[in-house]
Amino acid sequence: MSTSARSLEGRIGILEGRSALVTGAASGIGAAAARLLAEQGAVVWCADRDEEGTQKIAEEIGESAVPCRLDVTVEADWESVFERLISAHGHLDIAVHAAGIAFAAATVNTPFAEWRRVMAVNLDGVFLGTRHALRAMPETGGAIVNVSSAAGFKASAGACAYSASKAAVCMFSRTVAKEYRDRGVPIRVNTVCPGGVKTPLWSSMPFFQDLVKKTGSDEGAYKALEAQDPGTRFAEPEEIARAILYLVSDDARFVTGHDLVIDGGFIL
Ligand code: NAI
Numbered sequence: 545m546s547t548s549a550r551s552l553e554g555r556i557g558i559l560e561g562r563s564a565l566v567t568g569a570a571s572g573i574g575a576a577a578a579r580l581l582a583e584q585g586a587v588v589w590c591a592d593r594d595e596e597g598t599q600k601i602a603e604e605i606g607e608s609a610v611p612c613r614l615d616v617t618v619e620a621d622w623e624s625v626f627e628r629l630i631s632a633h634g635h636l637d638i639a640v641h642a643a644g645i646a647f648a649a650a651t652v653n654t655p656f657a658e659w660r661r662v663m664a665v666n667l668d669g670v671f672l673g674t675r676h677a678l679r680a681m682p683e684t685g686g687a688i689v690n691v692s693s694a695a696g697f698k699a700s701a702g703a704c705a706y707s708a709s710k711a712a713v714c715m716f717s718r719t720v721a722k723e724y725r726d727r728g729v730p731i732r733v734n735t736v737c738p739g740g741v742k743t744p745l746w747s748s749m750p751f752f753q754d755l756v757k758k759t760g761s762d763e764g765a766y767k768a769l770e771a772q773d774p775g776t777r778f779a780e781p782e783e784i785a786r787a788i789l790y791l792v793s794d795d796a797r798f799v800t801g802h803d804l805v806i807d808g809g810f811i812l
Pocket of ligand 1: 567568569570571572573574591592593594597614615616617641642643644645665669691692693694737738739740741742743744745746
């Protein structure tokens with residue numbers, strides 16, 4: 545990555561000439577990040593296990609998107625995506641790891657298989673992605689953003705695996721950031737930690753499905769949850785994508801090992 549300062553002002557083409565890979569790109573935060581990075585000039589590899597969704601986002605973005613099927617928990621998938629990516633670009637400049645899942649249940653009722661499933665996607669997936677990205681980034685620079693959660697800071701009753709996986713993503717990311725900082729190599733690793741965001745992630749949780757039934761829509765369910773904590777609100781995925789853009793841009797060239805909480809004060 546070039547160290548020349550390209551400002552966010554104007555917001556046109558600040559990632560021109562860069563290669564980026566975004567996981568979880570078929571939906572929600574990953575899709576919003578893929579769109580914004582491409583809008584700013586990057587060639588974006590849109591990776592997700594949802595092949596159809598990935599294809600759709602890539603078509604919407606146009607020629608600067610490359611759709612690819614990737615299960616973040618499968619090392620062979622990472623190898624084949626990186627083989628293609630390196631032969632196309634020679635190296636990777638930016639990695640955004642947004643693929644993730646949630647599981648909601650009291651700890652006492654959480655099956656071991658669910659615990660492991662959440663850890664596999666949210667933590668192992670971030671480890672595998674970060675390690676492959678590091679191997680593909682030139683020592684002249686690179687930026688990695690791992691998507692954690694405010695739930696990694698503030699305990700969420702009924703989300704033990706999710707919260708633990710997200711707290712681990714923060715410490716993992718800081719550790720990698722320190723390894724590169726100690727060597728004076730400008731490969732930066734940061735996390736974004738959103739509060740509630742309006743995405744399909746919520747539909748996988750039974751309590752949210754009940755709220756949708758009661759209120760008649762996802763929007764109604766979000767409103768019901770917001771009412772439980774006046775002063776907070778659900779964010780739009782684009783609000784998180786803007787923070788990701790900042791962290792991968794040269795404007796954040798002195799920012800590494802940082803957890804950027806974007807939650808309107810939820811964790812206070
Ligand atoms: P989403 O459900 O809209 O998108 C998640 C994407 O990850 C989906 O496209 C899904 O197919 C993909 N995915 C799941 N497992 C995968 C696997 N094994 N391999 C490849 N792709 C896989 O959810 P959302 O909200 O956009 O989530 C993105 C990230 O943001 C997740 O890490 C989530 O934990 C985190 N987050 C979300 C919040 C929210 O309120 N929606 C709040 C805080 C963090």
